Amino acid sequence: xxxxxRMKSARVKKDMTQAELARQVGVTxxxxxxxxxxxxxxxxxxxxxxxxxxxxxxxxxxxxxxDDE
Amino acid sequence: xxxxxxxxxxxxNYRLSHHALMIVFVLLLMNGLVRSSFDMTWAEPMSEAFxxxxxxxxxxxxxxxxxxxYVGRRETYGRNSIAFAVIAVLFLGVFALAGDGLIADGKxxxxxxxxxxxxxxxxxxxxxxxxxxxxxxx
Numbered sequence: 578x579x580x581x582x583r584m585k586s587a588r589v590k591k592d593m594t595q596a597e598l599a600r601q602v603g604v605t606x607x608x609x610x611x612x613x614x615x616x617x618x619x620x621x622x623x624x625x626x627x628x629x630x631x632x633x634x635x636x637x638x639x640x641x642x643x644d645d646e
Numbered sequence: 647x648x649x650x651x652x653x654x655x656x657x658x659n660y661r662l663s664h665h666a667l668m669i670v671f672v673l674l675l676m677n678g679l680v681r682s683s684f685d686m687t688w689a690e691p692m693s694e695a696f697x698x699x700x701x702x703x704x705x706x707x708x709x710x711x712x713x714x715x716y717v718g719r720r721e722t723y724g725r726n727s728i729a730f731a732v733i734a735v736l737f738l739g740v741f742a743l744a745g746d747g748l749i750a751d752g753k754x755x756x757x758x759x760x761x762x763x764x765x766x767x768x769x770x771x772x773x774x775x776x777x778x779x780x781x782x783x784x
């Protein structure tokens with residue numbers, strides 16, 4: 578599983594730290610770090626919460642084109 | 647569902663619990679083999695039980711601490727390390743004052759449980775301390 582750079586760049590664009598995003602979606606900072614670094618595959622519910630917090634869609638952050646894989 | 651831990655923490659804990667269960671199976675099997683094949687008793691029953699429980703527990707605690715899954719969403723490593731340090735000092739103090747030694751009749755003595763418990767909690771205290779320092783530096 579590769580790094581989720583799109584999520585990291587969306588978070589940075591919103592000027593949020595990992596800890597701030599974590600607090601907003603109700604998880605630990607380590608969980609956000611694990612998702613961004615590709616070490617953890619989040620559930621759809623958490624994906625939706627992250628997208629809402631970052632004002633983006635699921636496609637923007639989590640959809641993978643065949644070429645991406 | 648336990649709301650204290652987030653979904654990744656629960657996933658880590660389930661995985662590590664499974665590993666710990668496998669370690670328990672292996673240790674129990676090895677202990678049974680040693681006791682039956684060599685007719686060897688290496689510890690008093692309580693000390694033996696403590697060692698067999700402590701090894702997988704320490705594995706679980708160590709790995710879950712360093713994967714950020716030992717404590718819940720509120721990170722309380724500092725407070726926890728103080729609590730564990732007090733327990734460690736109590737056990738080590740009791741052993742120092744009333745313990746009769748680690749080994750008796752060629753096997754781990756009954757009193758060794760107190761010393762082992764002290765070492766167990768001292769180890770967990772040290773882990774919490776390391777984690778506390780690492781979390782503050784992030």
